[in-house]
Amino acid sequence: MMTDDELDLVFGALADPTRRAILGKLAQGDASVNELTGMFAMSQPAVSRHLKVLERAGLVSRSQQGTMRLSHLEADALREATDWLADYRAYWEASYARLDALLAEIDPPSDPS
Numbered sequence: 001m002m003t004d005d006e007l008d009l010v011f012g013a014l015a016d017p018t019r020r021a022i023l024g025k026l027a028q029g030d031a032s033v034n035e036l037t038g039m040f041a042m043s044q045p046a047v048s049r050h051l052k053v054l055e056r057a058g059l060v061s062r063s064q065q066g067t068m069r070l071s072h073l074e075a076d077a078l079r080e081a082t083d084w085l086a087d088y089r090a091y092w093e094a095s096y097a098r099l100d101a102l103l104a105e106i107d108p109p110s111d112p113s
Contacts, residue, residue, distance in 0.1 A: 002080045006058065010081045013057035018042075019050050023059060026073035033069065 002010070013019050018040060025031055025039060037047045051071055054060035058077040062069055 002077075002084065006077075007081060007084060009057040010059065010077050013053050013059055014081075016050070016053075019054055022047075022050060022054065022071075023073060023078075026060065026071055030070040030072045033071070036071065 014023075021039065022036055025036060033044055033047055033051065036051070037044045040047065051060060051062070054071075055062060059074055061072045061074050063072065064070075
């Protein structure tokens, strides 16, 4: 189970569209910083800073392969954040069910016969 601080890091990392795009690319497979830089109109150091945020949040790990440093998606952190959100989904689904029941009481369907 993630701590509140860990969830803050994950949701903070996901708040940026560039970082979400990086995660989307990494979902297709590992990539080097150069490959990721080619996706954006920004410098390699800027992409590296985004990767550090993702790494600090536990969403990305980095490894050395020959002369390249590859970034890898770590899906466990996303799963845990999704699990946390699922509790709120259940809340809203129950709220909508109660609203549907109330609306049916207020305005019952008319009998077509």
